[in-house]
Amino acid sequence: MKGFLGIDVGSVSTNIVLLNDHKEVLISLYLRTKGNPIKAVQDGLQDISVQLAGTGIDIAGVATTGSARRLAGVVVGADTVKNEITSHAVAAIFVQPEVQTVIEIGGQDSKLIIIRNGVVVDFAMNTVCAAGTGSFLDHQAVRLQIPVEEFGQLSLQSNNPVRIAGRCSVFAESDMIHKQQMGYSLPDIIAGLCEALTRNYLNNLAKGKDLKSPVLFQGGVAANVGIKDAFEKALDKQVLVPEDHHVMGAIGAAIIARETVKNKGSTDFKGLELSEFFYRAESFECNHCPNICEIINIFRDDVLLARWGSRCGRWEQEAHHILTSSKRW
Amino acid sequence: MGIKKITFAHMGTSALAFKMLFQDLGYEVINPPVPDKHILSLGVKYSPEFACIPFKIVLGSYLKIIENNPHVIVSAGGFGPCRAGYYGEMHRRILNELGYNPDFIFFWPPLKKPLNFFKKIYQLKDKTSFISAMIALKRAWKKLKALDQIEILSHKIRAREKNHGMTTYAFHRGLTYLDEARTTSSIREAREAAVEELRKVPVDNQRSVLNIGIVGEIYVQLEPAANFHIEELLGNMTAVPHRTIFLTNFARKSPFSHDSKAKKIAKPFLPEMVGGHGQQSVGDVVSFSQQGYDGVIQLAPFTCIPEIVAKSLMPYLSKRMNIPVLTLFIDEQTGQAGVETRVEAFIDMIQQRQKD
Incomplete structure (x- = not known):
C-alpha cells in the first residue's frame, strides 16, 4: 500500500503525518523542535519506521513545509517544498470543502487565509508582533503554573473577563500581573487574556478582510477552548476546530506530496533510516563580489548534500549534481 | 587643497553612473558601500527609533564612508509632506554632532526645480567648465539609461532561465562592462555587450x-x-x-x-x-x-x-x-x-x- 508523508517543521513543533492513498491519516506525530530541526525530523522518521514495520506500507511521496521546509526537504529528499500558507489552505479545504476563512495560530506566527470557492484569494501573516501565539501562551502557563492544556477550560469558568492590554506581549504580561495583584480571579484573568489575544489577532490580520463562515481554527493554539470561545464571541460566528488541528500543515503537505508524485511519477524520498546518518550545517561568507552572500552547506556524514545562499548561483552551479531536487522550492 | 573627495549613498545600479559623473567633474569618488548588516546596525544606532529604513541605511552608509573623510556628500532631496524632505538635513546634523562636517549638496529632479538644479550643478562642478559639466551630465544620463535597460531585460530573462543564477551572473558581468565604459560610444558598446551577455543565458520560452x-x-x-x-x-x-x-x-x-x-x-x-x-x-x-x-x-x-x-x-x-x-x-x-x-x-x- 502507498503512503504519503507530510513534514511540517516549525519553530516550536515538528509535525509529521502519514496519509494513505485515500487521504486518510494513518500516523500523526507532534514533536517539539527544540531548536534542532534535523534531529526532530530524524527522530520522527525513526518513530514512523518502527510503526510501519511489517505493515507493507511504502512511502510513495514526501513534502516539507514550515519555517525549516528547505532544510528538512534536503534531508529527507522531498518531492516538493511548500510554504506553510499553501499547506494549511490545502488541508483546510480537504477537511471542509466549503471553508471560507482559516485562522491558524502556531508557535511563533499567526496567519489568516481567506478562501473562496476552494481557492486562496487573500492571506495575511503577523509581522511585527508575536503576541497571542503559542510561545506566549506557553510562557504565561508556566508563569501561572497551570498546564497549558488546562488554560482554556479555566477561562470558560469565567463569568466576567477582565480587560487585558493585548497590544504587546510584554505589556500584556505586566497588565496580567497587575490584575492578579488587584485580586481578580484566575479564570477571569485568563478569559481576559484570551479575549485580548483574539483582539490583537483580528486587529493585526483581519483589517479590511471579510471573514465569512465556515471558519476553521487550526494550529497548536486551536486546542485552547478559551481562545476558540473568544473568537466565536468576537466574530459572532461558529468557529470549527478540526480533529487534527495541530498537524494541519503536515496534512496539507502530505496531500501536496500525493499530487506532486502523481504528476512526477516517482519519489525522491531518501528512506526512513535517516537516524543512522550524521547531519551538519556549515556556513561561510563568499567574498567574491560585494554581495557577500552567506553560503550554507549541508553535509551528511561529510558528504555535501546541499548548498544554497549564493545569489549569483556560482556555488550552486558547482554542487549542481546533488542539488537537482531542491532547486525550485 | 588637492582633489576633493566626494561620495553618495548607494541606490541600486545608479551608483555606477554617479561615480563616472563625479570623476568627470574632477573629484575623487569614494565608492559607496552596498548596504549590509554592518551598515544597517550603524544606521540604527544613530537614527531616531521611528525613522524609516531608508533613513537608517543611508545614515549607516555615510557613517561607514566617513572614515575616508569625504569633502562632499551628494544626496537627493525629498518632496512634499513626507519626512524624507528633512532627511538630508537630519543626516547632516547627526554627522555634525558626531564631529564630521562634510559639505552636503541636495539635488531635486531637474524638471521640477530647474533653477535650483543648475545652481547645484554650478556649486558641484567646481573648476570644471560649465560646458564640460553639461557634457559629463549627459554622458552620465546615457549610462543611467543603459543600466536601467539591462536591468529590465535581466528581469524578463531571469523568470525564464533554465539554470538558477545564470541571469544574475550575466547581469553582473554586464554591469562591469558598463562600469568600465567612459565615453558615449563605449557606453553604447558596453550596453550592447551587456545585452548580448544576457541574451546568451539559456531560457525556456515555453514557460508561462x-x-x-x-x-x-x-x-x-x-x-x-x-x-x-x-x-x-x-x-x-x-x-x-x-x-x-x-x-x-x-x-x-x-x-x-x-x-x-x-x-x-x-x-x-x-x-x-x-x-x-x-x-x-x-x-x-x-x-x-x-x-x-x-x-x-x-x-x-x-x-x-x-x-x-x-x-x-x-x-x-x-x-x-x-x-x-x-x-x-x-x-x-x-x-x-x-x-x-x-x-x-x-x-x-x-x-x-x-x-x-
Whole structure:
C-alpha cells in the first residue's frame, strides 16, 4: 500500500503525518523542535519506521513545509517544498470543502487565509508582533503554573473577563500581573487574556478582510477552548476546530506530496533510516563580489548534500549534481 | 587643497553612473558601500527609533564612508509632506554632532526645480567648465539609461532561465562592462555587450511566467539590499517584476511624467496628496490591473505614512480592480525568511486563482 508523508517543521513543533492513498491519516506525530530541526525530523522518521514495520506500507511521496521546509526537504529528499500558507489552505479545504476563512495560530506566527470557492484569494501573516501565539501562551502557563492544556477550560469558568492590554506581549504580561495583584480571579484573568489575544489577532490580520463562515481554527493554539470561545464571541460566528488541528500543515503537505508524485511519477524520498546518518550545517561568507552572500552547506556524514545562499548561483552551479531536487522550492 | 573627495549613498545600479559623473567633474569618488548588516546596525544606532529604513541605511552608509573623510556628500532631496524632505538635513546634523562636517549638496529632479538644479550643478562642478559639466551630465544620463535597460531585460530573462543564477551572473558581468565604459560610444558598446551577455543565458520560452507589478516608496524599490532582492526572488519563482520607479523616470519627474499620470488615475480613489509616493502607489495598482498584470507587490518602509495611507486602500482596490495585492513593510526587524514565505505564498495563490 502507498503512503504519503507530510513534514511540517516549525519553530516550536515538528509535525509529521502519514496519509494513505485515500487521504486518510494513518500516523500523526507532534514533536517539539527544540531548536534542532534535523534531529526532530530524524527522530520522527525513526518513530514512523518502527510503526510501519511489517505493515507493507511504502512511502510513495514526501513534502516539507514550515519555517525549516528547505532544510528538512534536503534531508529527507522531498518531492516538493511548500510554504506553510499553501499547506494549511490545502488541508483546510480537504477537511471542509466549503471553508471560507482559516485562522491558524502556531508557535511563533499567526496567519489568516481567506478562501473562496476552494481557492486562496487573500492571506495575511503577523509581522511585527508575536503576541497571542503559542510561545506566549506557553510562557504565561508556566508563569501561572497551570498546564497549558488546562488554560482554556479555566477561562470558560469565567463569568466576567477582565480587560487585558493585548497590544504587546510584554505589556500584556505586566497588565496580567497587575490584575492578579488587584485580586481578580484566575479564570477571569485568563478569559481576559484570551479575549485580548483574539483582539490583537483580528486587529493585526483581519483589517479590511471579510471573514465569512465556515471558519476553521487550526494550529497548536486551536486546542485552547478559551481562545476558540473568544473568537466565536468576537466574530459572532461558529468557529470549527478540526480533529487534527495541530498537524494541519503536515496534512496539507502530505496531500501536496500525493499530487506532486502523481504528476512526477516517482519519489525522491531518501528512506526512513535517516537516524543512522550524521547531519551538519556549515556556513561561510563568499567574498567574491560585494554581495557577500552567506553560503550554507549541508553535509551528511561529510558528504555535501546541499548548498544554497549564493545569489549569483556560482556555488550552486558547482554542487549542481546533488542539488537537482531542491532547486525550485 | 588637492582633489576633493566626494561620495553618495548607494541606490541600486545608479551608483555606477554617479561615480563616472563625479570623476568627470574632477573629484575623487569614494565608492559607496552596498548596504549590509554592518551598515544597517550603524544606521540604527544613530537614527531616531521611528525613522524609516531608508533613513537608517543611508545614515549607516555615510557613517561607514566617513572614515575616508569625504569633502562632499551628494544626496537627493525629498518632496512634499513626507519626512524624507528633512532627511538630508537630519543626516547632516547627526554627522555634525558626531564631529564630521562634510559639505552636503541636495539635488531635486531637474524638471521640477530647474533653477535650483543648475545652481547645484554650478556649486558641484567646481573648476570644471560649465560646458564640460553639461557634457559629463549627459554622458552620465546615457549610462543611467543603459543600466536601467539591462536591468529590465535581466528581469524578463531571469523568470525564464533554465539554470538558477545564470541571469544574475550575466547581469553582473554586464554591469562591469558598463562600469568600465567612459565615453558615449563605449557606453553604447558596453550596453550592447551587456545585452548580448544576457541574451546568451539559456531560457525556456515555453514557460508561462507571471507579471508582477512593484509599487511603493522609491528607496526600497531601487535598492535591492533594502528589499531583500525581491526582483531576484520573484525571478527565481518564474515571475517577471515590473518596477514603477527607475531613477531615469524619477529624474524626469515633471507635470507630464509617469508619476503625474499615476496620480491622475489615483484621483477617484485618493484625491489628496499624501506625500512620498503614496498617491502614485494607488494609481499604479489601478493601471497594473487595467493592463492585465497578474498581481502587485507594494513595498513600504515601516512607519512610512504615505505608504500606510496607500495600504489602507489596497483591500478595496484589490477587490474592485480584481488584482491580488501583497504589501510588505520593511524595517530592520524584517526577516528574509518571512519575506520569502509571503512572496512564495502570494505567487502560489495567483497561480491557483488562474488555474480555476
